[in-house]
Amino acid sequence: MSRPIDRRLLAATEPLRAAASAGAFAAALPVLAFAPRGDRHPVLVLPGLGATDLSTGTLRRWLRSLGYPVVGWELGRNRGPTQEVVDELPRLLARLHAQHGSPVSIVGQSLGGIYARRLALRAPAQVRQVITLGSPFAASRPEPGSPAARVFERYRPLHSTRRLSTSRTPLRRALPMPSTSIYSRWDGVVPWRACLQETGPTSENIAVRASHLGMGLDPAVLWVVADRLAQPADAWRPFRRPTRLGLGVLFPDD
Template sequence: MSSRPRGARADDLLAVTEPARALVSAGALAAGFPLLRLAPRGEPHPVLVLPGWLASDVSTRTLRRWLGGLGHPTVGWDLGRNRGARAEVVEGVRTLVQRLADRHGTTVSIVGQSLGGIFARRLAERSPHLVRQVVSLGSPFAGVVARKRAPSGAGMYQAHRELRAVGTVRRAPALRVPSTSVYSRWDGVVDWRTCLQEEGPISENVAVHAGHLGMGIDPAVLWIVADRLAQPQGAWRPFQRPTRFGVRALFPPD
């Protein structure tokens, strides 16, 4: 896997085309829905889905409906827009996970998009006894050192452009619970290298074609999340790209 950073112009192009590429993911979801019916189904268990920066539960509606249709009791965070790691938000997420665990008598899987994935990992670090696994979607949790000159962006990307302007990146340490980081080299909001963790017996990084905004509706991402949630508790195995029924075409080549 190459770690060579993209140029500033390429970064800018990815940023400004993010909305259009999200529409492409939506179209791919509609076209690929028959294939998604073949996605793995495992033991139903509670799932919490966390939205990205400045997003609310509205942004995760498609993903939550998908997971609910697979039989998992799935909820959003119900905390309004994600405006960052405020104390009430951090405590609210932990309280919600505790409530879900108590209600269902089992640990909770957490799926977090972008900043939501960072929240999910922090909770898993602090309260691993509550968390079954973490699946992050385009979450820049790895430590970075910013370059002197950040590439320009547009709109919302201006506020977080430093997430795309990285120099040296070290992979984040693996969690004590199973964790899957879904990333894309075509991410126009964060540098894909900041989404990588150390791989090991219960940790992995999985690539997709999607842009940042389209992660929650991309068919390959939905397949990955379903497959990860289907893993038996205590018997987690790394993701294997499907080879049947043309589903493999949804994923980047090795």
């Protein structure tokens, strides 16, 4: 196990490291062209706290290039669990499920991943799998004093007293459908341990080297998302670190 990295340094370098991920994405495009492809089932992508669909634009465009019908949440800026979010996200999921006649895979970044897991508990028949990117669903509340906590508190007066799901199941527990949590020990926004779920036959945690803000652009993250979406609905298997095309170097050893 490598030595822990100073959280203050990680937070301070988040923008720079996110920009580096954008450059790495552009450089890795020829290799990413070989990413796994699956059946063309619907995919819903949810942004993180304080972000809009613009933040997931690269990820969604790339997934469309792989053949998936992909949509963003179309609810503007993510200000936390407002009444609009609580009301509209279940309706959006239900519409996608009905429109395509297929359960929907949900990819959520940061707070968007927490929404994704709650939606999965609320309507399991409508969700094929859940993939989260740097989502601190295992924490009971935002880390006090952290950048995420400050933003969350700023929006708290807008939050609904209702939840997306009334299930009392802790979000760190394995979901009733396949679930993948992508996390990074180099995350400068949320504690990486808060992104770990209980592992099981269809639940896993996958480490990458990405920054929090750069997860939607990081080549390793994009490869994992493609690999997970390509899993057959009735034959899901845990992720195996790729060895071809030199992709193994994108993933940490521990």
